[in-house]
Amino acid sequence: MPGTRAAAPEYFIEQTRKGNQMTQKTLSRRAVLIGGTALLAASPLPALAQAAGPAIHVLKDPDCRCCSAWIEILEYEGFAVTVEPSVGVELMRYKIANGIPDGMASCHTAQISGYMIEGHVPVADIRRLLDELPDAVGLAVPGMPYGSPGMGPESEREAYDVFLIRRDGGAEPFSRYEAA
DSSP states (O other): OTTOOOOOOGGGEEEEEETTEEEEEEOOHHHHHHHHHHHHHHSSHHHHHHHSOOEEEEEEOTTOHHHHHHHHHHHHTTOEEEEEEOOHHHHHHHHHHTTOOGGGOOSOEEEETTEEEESSOOHHHHHHHHHHOOSSSEEEOOSOOTTSTTSSOGGGOOOEEEEEEOTTSOEEEEEEEOOO
16 A cells, blocks of 8 residues: 555564553664664674684695594684695695695695694694794694594504794704604
8 A cells, every 4th residue: 555664573663652642663774774783883793703713724635534623623722714625736836835845745734824834733833833933934744643633533643743844944843742
């Protein structure tokens, strides 16, 4: 019918009784949008986004389950992880272009705060790297040692080293994990 308005949802209607007369007030869409925007701006969402852990970008084979397990550990520990699928020659070129020596290579490569992380590096070592800020390319766990993060139970871990990759292409021990 011309001149009639569609009924507003109940939660937007305020009814008041003045004497024997009932009046109805409705909120316009504009008022609802402005109010919703103000609530969102005042909410703690921006603070939560800033409170998220460090951002880390991972290049990995999309079919690799151990890489996915390592990523889940990072996410559980509060890192903001982004993933880019990469395989074969493309992934190796990325590693080489970013200073990962051939002998330090593993299955996935990550970048965090200007550092490269190669392989199944434990979270504690990544955090230590970010605290100490050495002049280096980054960290590597060469190969795929059993029991390293994402590579099976830590209770059955084989011994392995985490290496600091120097800018000259050399590497030195950063930490050691003994066999369980």
